Amino acid sequence: MVNFNGNLIEPSDTFLTSENRGYRYGDALFETLKVVNGKIFFWEDHYFRLMASMRIMRMDIPMDFTMEFLEAQILKTVEANGLLNNTARVRLNIDRGEGGKYLPAPTSSISFNIIAEAFEEPFYSIKDDQSNEVDLYKDFFIAPGLLSGLKSNNKAIQIIGSIYAKENDLGNCLILNTNKAVVEALNGNLFLVKGDKVKTPPLEDGCLKGVMRKQLLEIMSKDVNLYIEEASISPFELQKADELFITNVIQGIVPITKYRKKTYGWEFAKKITDKLNTKIRLES
Known part of the structure; x- marks a missing residue:
C-alpha cells in the first residue's frame, strides 16, 4: 500500500499525474528511513533535515507537518504493508504538487507520498567476506x-x-x-x-x-x-x-x-x- 496525502491506496492506482512538479522538474525532496519493529531510526534528525531542506527550497511547510504527524503517517504505511513487527525501508517523498512552469503556480500546494518495503537487516553489520x-x-x-x-x-x-x-x-x-x-x-x-x-x-x-x-x-x-x-x-x-x-x-x-x-x-x-x-x- 502507498500513503498518498494520508490516504492508503494500491500501488497500481494512479496518484501522480504528468503535471506533478516532482516529476516534471525534480521539485521534490525525500527521506530514506529505516524502521525496525515500529521504531524509526534517527527520526528527529530526518525530520529536522527535511524541514531545513523545505525552507531552502522555499516550500511552504503545512501547519500539520509536525514531527508527530509525519511519524504517524510513516508507521501507518509500514503497518498497512504488514511490516510493523519487521524491518522496513521507507521513502517519504515531498513535492510541491501541480501547476506552473519553473515558477510554481499560486495554486500549487505541498503533497506527500510514502512507500515501504521489507528489508533484511534490523541492525548494522560488516561481513568479513565483503568486497567493495x-x-x-x-x-x-x-x-x-x-x-x-x-x-x-x-x-x-x-x-x-x-x-x-x-x-x-x-x-x-x-x-x-x-x-x-x-x-x-x-x-x-x-x-x-x-x-x-x-x-x-x-x-x-x-x-x-x-x-x-x-x-x-x-x-x-x-x-x-x-x-x-x-x-x-x-x-x-x-x-x-x-x-x-x-x-x-x-x-x-x-x-x-x-x-x-x-x-x-x-x-x-x-x-x-x-x-x-x-x-x-x-x-x-
Whole structure:
C-alpha cells in the first residue's frame, strides 16, 4: 500500500499525474528511513533535515507537518504493508504538487507520498567476506555549496555514476566537486581513516547532510583518542588512508576494500559499527 496525502491506496492506482512538479522538474525532496519493529531510526534528525531542506527550497511547510504527524503517517504505511513487527525501508517523498512552469503556480500546494518495503537487516553489520571496489567518477562534477547537499529528486550524477559503476564491475564510485575534491560516494557520505585521524568532507564542499554522518561524528567525538576533522579530501589522500568507508542510514557503515591498486581493512569500521548498534539499543 502507498500513503498518498494520508490516504492508503494500491500501488497500481494512479496518484501522480504528468503535471506533478516532482516529476516534471525534480521539485521534490525525500527521506530514506529505516524502521525496525515500529521504531524509526534517527527520526528527529530526518525530520529536522527535511524541514531545513523545505525552507531552502522555499516550500511552504503545512501547519500539520509536525514531527508527530509525519511519524504517524510513516508507521501507518509500514503497518498497512504488514511490516510493523519487521524491518522496513521507507521513502517519504515531498513535492510541491501541480501547476506552473519553473515558477510554481499560486495554486500549487505541498503533497506527500510514502512507500515501504521489507528489508533484511534490523541492525548494522560488516561481513568479513565483503568486497567493495571503488573508483573516482570523473565524467561530471557537483558544485560546492549547500544546495548540492539537499536530498532532492535531482540525482542525475548518482544515476549516471551508478550505471558507470556497473559497467566497470565496481561496487561504488566516489564523486568529485568542481574544485576536484572528493565529496562523497554515489549513495552515502565518505570517511577516511589514517592512524588516529578521521576525516570527512565538510558540507560546504557539496556533500549530503547525511543523518548517519551526523550519528558517527557524534559517536567518534566522544573518543578522546581520535582526532576528527571535517575538511576537503584530495584524491591523492585516498591511497594513503588506512581505511575508507561509506555511510548511509539503510546500510550503516560500508567499508571500501579496494581503490585502484590500494586495498583496505575495516577494523576501525567494525568498532564504530558496534558503537552505533549500542547507541541504537540504548535509545530504543
